[in-house]
Amino acid sequence: xxxxxxxxxxxxxxxxxxxxxxxxxxxxxxxxxxxxxxxxxxxxxxxxxxxxxxxxxxxxxxxxxxxxxxxxxxxxxxxxxxx
Amino acid sequence: xxxxxxxxxxxxxxxxxxxxxxxxxxxxxxxxxxxxxxxxxxxxxxxxxxxxxxxxxxxxxxxxxxxxxxxxxxxxxxxxxxx
Amino acid sequence: xxxxxxxxxxxxxxxxxxxxxxxxxxxxxxxxxxxxxxxxxxxxxxxxxxxxxxxxxxxxxxxxxxxxxxxxxxxxxxxxxxxxxxxxxxxxxxxxxxxxxxxxxxxxxxxxxxxxxxxxxxxxxxxxxxxxxxxxxxxxxxxxxx
Amino acid sequence: xxxxxxxxxxxxxxxxxxxxxxxxxxxxxxxxxxxxxxxxxxxxxxxxxxxxxxxxxxxxxxxxxxxxxxxxxxxxxxxxxxxxxxxxxxxxxxxxxxxxxxxxxxxxxxxxxxxxxxxxxxxxxxxxxxxxxxxxxxxxxxxxxx
Numbered sequence: 001x002x003x004x005x006x007x008x009x010x011x012x013x014x015x016x017x018x019x020x021x022x023x024x025x026x027x028x029x030x031x032x033x034x035x036x037x038x039x040x041x042x043x044x045x046x047x048x049x050x051x052x053x054x055x056x057x058x059x060x061x062x063x064x065x066x067x068x069x070x071x072x073x074x075x076x077x078x079x080x081x082x083x
Numbered sequence: 084x085x086x087x088x089x090x091x092x093x094x095x096x097x098x099x100x101x102x103x104x105x106x107x108x109x110x111x112x113x114x115x116x117x118x119x120x121x122x123x124x125x126x127x128x129x130x131x132x133x134x135x136x137x138x139x140x141x142x143x144x145x146x147x148x149x150x151x152x153x154x155x156x157x158x159x160x161x162x163x164x165x166x
Numbered sequence: 167x168x169x170x171x172x173x174x175x176x177x178x179x180x181x182x183x184x185x186x187x188x189x190x191x192x193x194x195x196x197x198x199x200x201x202x203x204x205x206x207x208x209x210x211x212x213x214x215x216x217x218x219x220x221x222x223x224x225x226x227x228x229x230x231x232x233x234x235x236x237x238x239x240x241x242x243x244x245x246x247x248x249x250x251x252x253x254x255x256x257x258x259x260x261x262x263x264x265x266x267x268x269x270x271x272x273x274x275x276x277x278x279x280x281x282x283x284x285x286x287x288x289x290x291x292x293x294x295x296x297x298x299x300x301x302x303x304x305x306x307x308x309x310x311x312x
Numbered sequence: 313x314x315x316x317x318x319x320x321x322x323x324x325x326x327x328x329x330x331x332x333x334x335x336x337x338x339x340x341x342x343x344x345x346x347x348x349x350x351x352x353x354x355x356x357x358x359x360x361x362x363x364x365x366x367x368x369x370x371x372x373x374x375x376x377x378x379x380x381x382x383x384x385x386x387x388x389x390x391x392x393x394x395x396x397x398x399x400x401x402x403x404x405x406x407x408x409x410x411x412x413x414x415x416x417x418x419x420x421x422x423x424x425x426x427x428x429x430x431x432x433x434x435x436x437x438x439x440x441x442x443x444x445x446x447x448x449x450x451x452x453x454x455x456x457x458x
Contacts, residue, residue, distance in 0.1 A: 009358055009430035010442045056428070059363035075360060079445035081431050082424035083343055083357060083388055083399040092212055092284035093296045139282075142217035158214060162299035164285050165278035166197055166211060166242055166253040179325025187396065190346040193339065193416075195409065200336040250333065263341065264452075267417055270339075274409055306410075 001025070003068070005036070007046070008077035011053065014046035029055050030064040032074060047076065054079055084108070086151070088119070090129070091160035094136065097129035112138050113147040115157060130159065137162055167230065167238060169222030171213055173245040178255060181241060186259035189236040191266040194257045195274055201249035206287050209253065213244045214282040225276055233269035235260050240273065242283065272310055279303040313376070313384060315368030317359055319391040324401060327387060332405035335382040337412040340403045341420055347395035352433050355399065359390045360428040371422055379415035381406050386419065388429065418456055425449040 006019045026032040037044045047053065050064065056075040057066045068074070089102045109115040120127045130136065133147065139158040140149045151157070178196055186192035199209045226238045237259040247253055256273045260266040277283075279299060286296045324342055332338035345355045372384045383405040393399055402419045406412040423429075425445060432442045 006360070008360060008428075009432075012358075056360070056363055059360070059366060075363070077360070077428070078430060078442060080426055080428055081443045081445055082427055082429055082449070083431065089214070091214060091282075092286075095212075139214070139217055142214070142220060158217070160214070160282070161284060161296060163280055163282055164297045164299055165281055165283055165303070166285065177325075178328065179323075182324065186342065186344060188347070190344055192342040192344065195413070196332065196338040197409070198332060198336055198338065200407065201334070261346065263343070263417075263420055267341070267413065267420075271409075271413055274413075 001068075003032070003071065004073045005032075006073065006075040008075065010078060011046045011076050015042050024068075026068055028064065028068060029057065029062060029066050029074065032068060033064070052078060084151070086115070086154065087156045088115075089156065089158040091158065093161060094129045094159050098125050107151070109151055111147065111151060112140065112145060112149045112157065115151060116147065135161060167226070169219060169226050169240040169242075171215075171218050171222070171242050171244060173243060175251060176241055176243070176255065178252070181239060181255060182257060185237060185239065185257055189259040190261050191263040192257065192259045193263075193266040193270040194255060195270050196255045197253040199247050199249045199251050199253055202287075205289055206249055207290055208246050208248045208288040210246050210286050210288055210293065211244045211253070212284045213242075218242075218282045221280075221282055222277075225273065225281070229258070229269045229273050233258070233260060233265045233272070235265065235269055238269065238273070240277075242277070242281070244283070246288070275303070275306040275310065279307050313372070315365060315372050315386040315388075317361075317364050317368065317388050317390060319389060321397060322387055322389070322401065324398070327385060327401060328403060331383060331385060331403055335405035336407050337409040338403065338405045339409075339412040339416040340401060341416050342401045343399040345393050345395045345397050345399055348433075351435055352395055353436055354392050354394045354434040356392050356432050356434055356439065357390045357399070358430045359388075364388075364428045367426075367428055368423075371419065371427070375404070375415045375419050379404070379406060379411045379418070381411065381415055384415065384419070386423075388423070388427070390429070392434070421449070421452040421456065425453050 003022050005022050007015050012018050037047050055062050086105050088105050090098050095101050116130050120130050138145050222240050226240050239257040242254040256270050258266045258269040287294045368386050372386050385403040388400040402416050404412045404415040433440045
């Protein structure tokens, strides 16, 4: 299965790009995080402290246990800070 | 001593005019009310229920015991109802 | 930092030109004449020329001190106001939103029960009775005391 | 009844044209970029195109139901906003002032901590760090729960 993975704010900066297409067999967000963290040191650093990371699955806020079946887009970002 | 006495809203309508000049020896607002009420039935009716009447002395909210020495203007009106 | 009483309509945009510059949060409140489902054609608002302006100015200054405002404006109309027309507006500017919101609500609670204005409804058949003070406006004001 | 995200500046007056017609109470909130005594030249605001618009629309509709609003508008900018520029606005219209005020504060508390926006300060020497979420914004939101 292929997913679009998006990053915002300092996660985008640490990883070095705003989005990427990922081939994955991950069943949950947590499994996807493990796969991404194993890719390189930048992903690992950005996703090291998950308490500082929020997740959206297909543009809805979700948690680490959210299933990925049928999902097209997963986004990682810091807590929102409004305007 | 001569005072300008002003009336607003339904007090103005019951008394029939918005202001009048009154010669008085009243020492307090309460004594002025007694004098006005004795003038005619319209004043008496308008000032009959003082719980429904508010008073300003020289354009500051005051109570019935406020002294009138040196005062130029006394106003009677219903509780305010804003906009 | 100004209070005004006038019979002419006003334009919120014009009143706010330049307001809040250098501040972080601006709150405005505008009150409009409701037609109450056709029962009300207009509102007639009476004020106490001289006292009303002084009272609005003094209360605006009090709110500015209490909430540390960067700026404030109060504008209130009098006379006959047709349904749909603006009656009054309050604007507050502060560094943070909580102070701007609180100051605007504080001014409104006061305006509704302590500012020298009296109103009556004018229906399709002419003027009705003067509107009585509302207990809920008195309650709203009491939350700022003590 | 609309939410919008844009990079261009906006004009409060133009956004409010016709807003609140037939209603009794209109509240607006405008947030402006503070210069923090010269420490801040601009704010950079990032959003999540697609998700942000949907989230604003859904939350506006939630506020309309919860407070019985006659109307609402949310407008939020993204990109680089210079000190003094407006960042966002919220407008609410209701029959009575309490609902209009409460709905505007509710929307603001949510926007500050749950809407998909991230910001960082740009000083005289360039971009600083991304701004951390503030505990007091989280506290402000919690008052609407339960």
